Amino acid sequence: KNQVEQSPQSLIILEGKNCTLQCNYTVSPFSNLRWYKQDTGRGPVSLTIMTFSENTKSNGRYTATLDADTKQSSLHITASQLSDSASYICVVSAGDSNYQLIWGAGTKLIIKP
Amino acid sequence: NAGVMQNPRHLVRRRGQEARLRCSPMKGHSHVYWYRQLPEEGLKFMVYLQKENIIDESGMPKERFSAEFPKEGPSILRIQQVVRGDSAAYFCASSPSWGFQETQYFGPGTRLLVL
Numbered sequence: 739k740n741q742v743e744q745s746p747q748s749l750i751i752l753e754g755k756n757c758t759l760q761c762n763y764t765v766s767p768f769s770n771l772r773w774y775k776q777d778t779g780r781g782p783v784s785l786t787i788m789t790f791s792e793n794t795k796s797n798g799r800y801t802a803t804l805d806a807d808t809k810q811s812s813l814h815i816t817a818s819q820l821s822d823s824a825s826y827i828c829v830v831s832a833g834d835s836n837y838q839l840i841w842g843a844g845t846k847l848i849i850k851p
Numbered sequence: 852n853a854g855v856m857q858n859p860r861h862l863v864r865r866r867g868q869e870a871r872l873r874c875s876p877m878k879g880h881s882h883v884y885w886y887r888q889l890p891e892e893g894l895k896f897m898v899y900l901q902k903e904n905i906i907d908e909s910g911m912p913k914e915r916f917s918a919e920f921p922k923e924g925p926s927i928l929r930i931q932q933v934v935r936g937d938s939a940a941y942f943c944a945s946s947p948s949w950g951f952q953e954t955q956y957f958g959p960g961t962r963l964l965v966l
Contacts, residue, residue, distance in 0.1 A: 742893070781855070781942050781957030782894070827893060838907075839955075841886075841893035 740765045742830050742842035750848045755818055759845045761811040761828030769831040773802050773813050776825045776844065785813070785826075815847075823849045853878070855945050855958035856925075863964045870930040870937070872961045876945030883926045884955060885911075885918060888940045900926060933965045 742763045751757050763771070770789045774782035786795045786802040788811075794803045799816045813826055825844035832838045856875040864870050876883050881902050886894040896910040900920040911918065915933075920926040930937055940962050944955035 779959070781944070781959050783957070784954045787954065839894075839896060841895070843891070843893045 740830075740832055740840045742828055742840050744826075744828050744842040744845050746845060747843070748846040748848070750850060751818055753818060753820055753849050753851050756814065756816050757818060757847065759813045759815075759826050759828075759847070761813070761842060763809050763811070763828070763830045763840070763842075765809075765830040765832050765840050767833055768806065768809075769833055771802075771804055771811050772829040772831070772839075773800070773811075774827045774829060776827055778824070782827060818849045820849050820851060823847060855880075855943060855956055857941075857943050857958035857961050859961060860959060861962050861964070863966065864933050865966050866934055867932050870933050870963055870965075872928040872930075872941050872943075872963070874926040874928070874943030874945075874958060876926070876943075877947075877956055880945035880947050880956070882946045882948065882953075883920050884944045884946075885926075885928050886942045886944065888942060888960075890939075894942060897928075930963075933963075935965050938963055938965045 745760045772787045773785040775785050776782040785797050785800050788795050788804045790806050801814045804811045825846050827844040828842040830840045858873050883900045885897040888894045898911045898918045899907040903922050915931045917929045940960045942960045944957045946953045946955050
């Protein structure tokens with residue numbers, strides 16, 4: 739069964755600190771992996787997208803890594819800001835389609851001043 | 852270029868009523884996707900439409916739910932005879948084309964509450 743699991747479920751860190759969120763997936767055939775940020779009450783916004791051959795991709799203070807062998811991905815946030823408080827969702831695309839996306843439940847990140 | 856628009860943002864219905872959720876994709880986007888998100892859960896794919904065509908509705912319940920994307924106007928997700936279990940956030944996304952690296956752009960969602 740195609741699944742995406744994320745950890746931790748929630749995380750609280752102080753402003754300015756770094757953090758890393760984890761994503762494990764069992765999706766076949768694998769096409770690509772995306773990280774989305776979802777602010778409370780808003781729709782998800784794409785942060786990164788990586789295909790099988792990409793190991794890392796950055797978007798500002800966000801850096802995503804992908805290990806296709808172990809089927810793991812991480813999202814590292816550097817020098818966190820209060821505006822980083824949101825849910826971060828790992829999404830894996832199965833096959834060669836854009837719409838067959840398997841969504842994780844997300845990690846709820848809270849940044850405290 | 853306005854983003855994906857959804858309305859209403861909040862909708863309250865009593866059991867047995869109908870709910871109509873509207874989605875206007877970004878300008879130039881002809882591909883629309885509907886998702887449902889229950890509290891504390893991830894998004895679940897419901898249906899994928901192109902103009903006047905349903906491409907994949909494998910995630911949509913067989914009864915009471917329907918979707919359309921007419922040649923003119925917004926995409927509509929229609930839920931007939933709503934039940935309490937339909938209470939959720941419904942998100943619409945759009946993309947300019949189909950492709951495995953294409954990004955989907957999401958609207959703000961419609962929060963449906965069934966009393």
